[in-house]
Amino acid sequence: MRMKIKKRIFISLLVASIIMFLGFTAAGIALYLNKFNYFYRLLLLAVIAVMIVLIAILSIGLAATVLTLWHVKSFFGLQKLMNFSINLLFPIALTLGRLLHIPKDIVKSSYVEVNNKLVKSRNFRIKPDEILVLAPHCLQRWDCPHKITANVSNCRRCGRCDIDKLLSLVESKGIKLAVATGGTLARKIVMEYRPRAIVAIACERDLSEGILDTNPIPVLGILNIRPEGPCMNTRVDVERVREAVDFFLDYGLTASLIWKGSRADEKCKS
Template sequence: MIKNSIKKNDVFFITILFLLIIVSSIVAVLSFYLVHSSNMVLYKIFLNILVIVTTFISLLLFMNGIIIIKLLKGKSISCISRKIVQISLSFIYTNTVNLSRLLGLDKNKIRSVFSELNNRLILLSNTHVVAEEILVLLPHCLQKSSCPHKITNHIDNCKRCGLCDIDKLIELKEKYNIKLFVATGGTLARKIIKETKPKAIIAVACERDLSSGILDVKNIPVIGILNERPEGPCVNTRVNLKKVEETIQYFITEVNFTKK
C-alpha cells in the first residue's frame, strides 16, 4: 500500500494559503471596480454581478479546500469530488505558489503537497495497466556523478556496479518488464513520452520538476516520487526503491488478478 507522506502541519500550511487566495482574490477584484467605476448605474450593475460571481467562486474554492484537506488526510472522496479537484488543481497550485513567493514562504512545501495531492487522486481513480505500458522517468542526478558511463540515451550503458540506485531500478525494469528512461529535462521527457506512448507514468524528481511535469502531462496518470538528496540538490541523489516498486505493483495489480 502506498502511504500518504504529508504531515499534519503541511495540511495546516496549505489550508491557510488556500484561504488567503480566496480572500485576496475577492479584495483585489472589488478594489479594482471601486477605483475604476465612474458611472453609478454601471457601477451598481457590475457590483451586483461581482458579488454573485465572487460568492459563487468563493463557495467553489471553499468546497475544493474541504475536499483537498480530506485527500491530504488520506480520506476517500466521491468521483464527483475527485473531478472537481482535478479541474481546479492547476489554478489552485499556480496561485498558491505565487502567493507563497510573495510571502517569502517555502515553495517546495507547496510543490510537495501538490505532488502528494495528485498521487492521492491517481490512487483513488483505480488506474490499472499492463506492465509494458508503464513508463518510469528518472532524473540523471540519480547516477553517481563520478561515473563515466552516461545513461541518458541508453540506460543499459549502466555497468551495474551498485554504487547508485540505477542498478536496482534496472532490476525492477527486468523484473516487471516496464519502460525505464533517464530524462535530463522537460523537453527530453516529453519526447520520451511521445515515443513510448505509456498509459501510466512514475516520475522521480525534485519538487519543482515533479510539479511542473505533472502539470505538463495531459491525459496520462502520473504518480510522482520525490528523490532524496543526502549530498544536496542535483548530485548523487537517491530514491525510495520500495516506493517505486509499490507504485508499479499498484498499477498492475488488478490486471494481473484479472489474468489469473
C-alpha cells in the same frame, strides 16, 4: 532521512488563495456601489459575476479535494473540477508561500504529497507495459562514462548508483524505464511512450512541474535523496518506487480485497 512534509501546508495556501479572491470580489462590490457612470458600473458588474462563479467552482473543487484526502476516496464526477482548482491555484499558492516566507520547495513538496494522496484515492488496473518509471539523470554517478539518457540499457549494472536497482525492478515487473535530463526531455519521453500511469523520481521543482504538465495522466511522485546536494549523485528509495508501481498494477487493491474476504470468513466462523 527525508523530512515528512505535511499536506496541510499546500491545502492552507489554497484556502488562503480563495480568501484572497473573496477579498478582491468584496472590493469590487464596494467600488460598484460608488457613483460611476453606467459603462463602468456594467463592466464592474460583469467582473464581479465572473469572480463569484470562479470562486464557487474553486471552492467546490477544493472542498472535494479536502474530502478526498480525508476519506481517501475519490468522488465520482469531481476529478476534473479538483484538477482545475489545484492547477489554477498552484501559482497563487506559491506566491502566497513566498510572501509568508515558506520555502518554495516545502510548498512544492506538500503539493506532491497532496497529489500522491489524491492518486491513491482512485483504483487502477493498468497493464505493466503502460506504466513508465521516469528517473532523473542525476541518479547516475557523475563520473560514469556510460551515459544512459539516450538509452538506459547502456548501463553496465556496476551497482555504484540506483539505476541498476531500478533496471532490476522494471525487468521484474515488465514496465518501462526512461531517464531524462530535464522537463523538456521528460515531456518528450511522455509523448513518445504515451503511458497510462507514471512513477516519477525528481526534485521538488521538477516533480511539481511534471505533475502539472502531464495532467490528467496519474503520476505518483517520489522525491530523490541528495546526499551530495542537488543534481549530483542523487539516490532514490527503490522500495517506494516498487510500492508505487504495485499500486498502479492493482496489487494494493487485490491485497485489500483478500484481507476483507478473510475478515468476513472469520466473522462467519465466529
